[in-house]
Every structure is written in structure tokens, then in C-alpha cells.
Amino acid sequence: MAVTVLIKRKVVPENESLLIELYREMRGSALNQEGYIGAETLKRVDQTGEFLIVSKWRHIDDWSKWLVSKERRAYQKRIDTLTNAETKFEIYVH
Template identity: 30%
Template sequence: MLVKVCMRRKIKEGNLRNVFVLIRKIRAMAMNQQGYISGETLVDYNNPQGTLVIGTWQSMEDWMNWKENQLRKEIEVQLEELLDEPTEYEVFVYSKHHLKITGDSSLGST
């Protein structure tokens, strides 16, 4: 089941360039990980200090393996030092998959 991982970050003033260097480094490493499909980085239109990185993984297990990867964690520590607050993580699945997992059919076939 595909998962989309949303990572919201609020970057400290003056650190945009350094943050994007680290994000690119993490993405380059992720490309070699089992289950990685794609990633994209978005910047808040009204506040360039706000970013949203969306990663697509083949499974929750693949994502969790990558999230716990020691090299990734080391870069993440560097990244967190450049942020106003900790990264927020949210994981999403397509609604039809969630309905199969929960058995809730009240949403129909969305």
C-alpha cells in the first residue's frame, strides 16, 4: 500500500540555503532505499520559511525503515538545528486502502 509522508518544517531566518542542501542530501540517499518512489519539496507561497516535503513510499514498513536509518538520523539532527521548531510528520494513504484496513464503508468508494 502506497504511503505519502508529509514533513512540515519552519526554517529559521537565514538558513534556507543550508536547509535545502540537507534536504537534497537526504533525498539523494533515499533514492537508494527500498520502497522509495518519489519526493518533492514545496515552499509556502506566503512564507518562504515554511516548507513541505512529500515523500512517496511503497509501504509504511519501507518508510519506517528509512526514517530509522542511522545516516538519515545524523543529517536530520543537523537539519533540526536550522529550524524554529521540530519537523512535523504526517503519513497518509489513499482512502480506498484505509477503508479496507478499518472496514469502514461509510465513505463509499472515495
């Protein structure tokens, strides 16, 4: 069953461009992951520095493998240096 993962992050305003570049890199890496369908990045217009990533996966297991992968965790570590709040994940089924 396909899943959509909503990933919410708050970034320090001066780090927005760096965060967007990391998203592009991470998305490129995710393309090589089994079950990855695609993603889009949305910037909230009424709250400075808030981003929503809508990531789609063929199955929850595919997302789960990516979530704990060494590669994704390395990206998360880099992202954490740019953000001022914990990343939040919400998973929905289709």
C-alpha cells in the same frame, strides 16, 4: 499499500539555502532505500521559512525503516540545527 508522508518544517530565514541543500543530499540517500518512490520540496509562499516535503513510499514499512535509520537520523540532527520548530510528520495511504 503506498504511502505519502508530509514533512513540515520551519527554518530560520537565513538558513533556507542550507536546508534546501540538505534536502537534496537526503533525497539522494533515500534513492538507495527500498520502497522509496520520490519526493518534492515545497516552500510556502504566505509564511516565511515554512517548507513541506511530500515523500512517497511503496509501503509504510519502507518509510518506517528509513525514518529510524542511522543515516536519516544524522540528517535530521543537521536539519534541527537550522530549524526553529520541531519537524512534523503526517502519513497518508493511497
